Amino acid sequence: MRRARLRVSVLVGLAITVMIAFVGAIAYVVMVQAQETQVARDLRYNTRFGVPDVAPRCAWVFVLKDGVLDEGVLAVPGGFPLRGDLDAVQSSGVAVSRDVSANGTEYMVLTTAGANSTVQAVFDMRYLLADRHHLLLALGIAQAAGLLLAALIGLGVSRRTVGPLAEALARQRQFVTDASHELRTPLARAYLRAQLLSEDLPEDQRDGLDALARSIRGLSDVVDDLLLSARLNRELDGPPVNLVAVAEAAVAGESERAAERRIVLSVEFPSGPLVVSGVETALRRAVDELLANAVRHTPEGGRISVRVAQRDGQVELTVADTGEGFESVEAERLFDRFHHGRGEKRFGLGLALVREIVAGHGGTVRASGHPGRGARFTLRLPPAVESSSRLRERITSACP
Numbered sequence: 001m002r003r004a005r006l007r008v009s010v011l012v013g014l015a016i017t018v019m020i021a022f023v024g025a026i027a028y029v030v031m032v033q034a035q036e037t038q039v040a041r042d043l044r045y046n047t048r049f050g051v052p053d054v055a056p057r058c059a060w061v062f063v064l065k066d067g068v069l070d071e072g073v074l075a076v077p078g079g080f081p082l083r084g085d086l087d088a089v090q091s092s093g094v095a096v097s098r099d100v101s102a103n104g105t106e107y108m109v110l111t112t113a114g115a116n117s118t119v120q121a122v123f124d125m126r127y128l129l130a131d132r133h134h135l136l137l138a139l140g141i142a143q144a145a146g147l148l149l150a151a152l153i154g155l156g157v158s159r160r161t162v163g164p165l166a167e168a169l170a171r172q173r174q175f176v177t178d179a180s181h182e183l184r185t186p187l188a189r190a191y192l193r194a195q196l197l198s199e200d201l202p203e204d205q206r207d208g209l210d211a212l213a214r215s216i217r218g219l220s221d222v223v224d225d226l227l228l229s230a231r232l233n234r235e236l237d238g239p240p241v242n243l244v245a246v247a248e249a250a251v252a253g254e255s256e257r258a259a260e261r262r263i264v265l266s267v268e269f270p271s272g273p274l275v276v277s278g279v280e281t282a283l284r285r286a287v288d289e290l291l292a293n294a295v296r297h298t299p300e301g302g303r304i305s306v307r308v309a310q311r312d313g314q315v316e317l318t319v320a321d322t323g324e325g326f327e328s329v330e331a332e333r334l335f336d337r338f339h340h341g342r343g344e345k346r347f348g349l350g351l352a353l354v355r356e357i358v359a360g361h362g363g364t365v366r367a368s369g370h371p372g373r374g375a376r377f378t379l380r381l382p383p384a385v386e387s388s389s390r391l392r393e394r395i396t397s398a399c400p
């Protein structure tokens with residue numbers, strides 16, 4: 001939820017910043033072009049009608065006639081007139097225009113050939129450049145103020161948009177925890193009663209009641225899972241869970257079904273535990289789902305391998321099969337809620353729940369596959385702070 005809020009405020013901030021920058025850039029370009037057009041017009045006017053002694057402010061006019069240069073009586077900036085341009089225009093008759101950087105400012109210079117003289121008009125851009133700098137400064141200040149405003153607006157907008165969603169999620173979580181909590185006691189009672197009744201019955205009549213007790217137990221597990229997954233979002237630091245044991249249990253649970261379909265189920269587990277912290281039942285459910293999917297999508301005689309290992313500082317569990325696989329572009333979509341393969345009549349929820357559980361434990365799950373060449377699901381979880389060796393010590397010391 002915090003991420004969604006941050007994303008909304010960053011997007012709003014970016015939109016406002018881009019808008020201010022866009023408007024500022026347009027204002028700047030328009031101003032520079034207007035200034036340059038104005039100066040070019042002044043220069044053209046001065047070359048036609050300007051007189052060296054009475055040139056307008058910030059402008060100078062020089063006339064070269066019969067080899068004599070008239071600079072007028074006004075003070076002339078250092079480096080002017082551009083004698084080279086005057087001579088060149090006099091001999092070629094082609095006007096020359098250039099920008100000159102000198103004396104800590106910039107000048108625009110136009111040299112033209114008249115009927116019997118050559119005229120050079122110079123314009124000092126100093127005040128126009130100062131105007132541009134002022135405009136840039138104003139834009140910079142507006143941008144900074146805009147950024148601040150954008151951050152505030154973004155915060156407000158994200159609160160308004162994401163707030164109700166957060167509230168709805170909190171309410172939903174509360175409903176799940178309350179409902180599961182209320183269901184636990186009657187289920188525990190029903191389980192106990194079924195067991196007591198079963199004990200009172202003769203041996204040959206117990207089967208039905210035992211099956212009922214097992215179903216009630218299964219239902220209690222589901223309710224416990226619901227309660228745990230509602231907590232999961234808040235309590236990432238659960239007790240240590242040995243992922244190797246979780247994988248072993250999942251493999252044992254699926255081995256019968258795999259054998260029925262002549263699927264070879266191979267495992268590669270380390271000798272000691274690999275520990276993550278979290279909710280064991282939720283992790284068990286995630287690994288069970290990956291294995292159940294693999295068995296379902298692998299044809300008779302295929303192979304499934306389950307591997308748990310430590311890699312790059314993470315605990316990694318891989319379920320790979322030689323089944324029907326999928327297009328690699330599908331890989332991400334498989335984790336969407338209600339997404340299932342073509343022609344499948346299932347819910348398409350399993351992998352979405354796997355991702356939710358894994359993300360809740362601070363981990364990631366990735367899928368890869370090729371049509372007809374199998375699929376691979378890789379689950380990576382951060383190791384528990386309590387190291388595997390310490391847990392191993394605890395397990396060994398607890399054993400007589």
Ligand SMILES: Nc1ncnc2c1ncn2[C@@H]1O[C@H](COP(=O)(O)OP(=O)(O)OP(=O)(O)O)[C@@H](O)[C@H]1O
Nearest residue numbers: 293294297325334340341346347348349350351375
């Ligand atoms: N091992 C696999 N090989 C090939 N495709 C797979 C594999 N695992 C999952 N898929 C594809 O991903 C889709 C989504 O899987 P997911 O577990 O989310 O839903 P489901 O198994 O169809 O239904 P549900 O798990 O809710 O009963 C499946 O329908 C299937 O097309």
Ligand SMILES: [Mg+2]
Nearest residue numbers: 289293350351
């Ligand atoms: Mg599934």
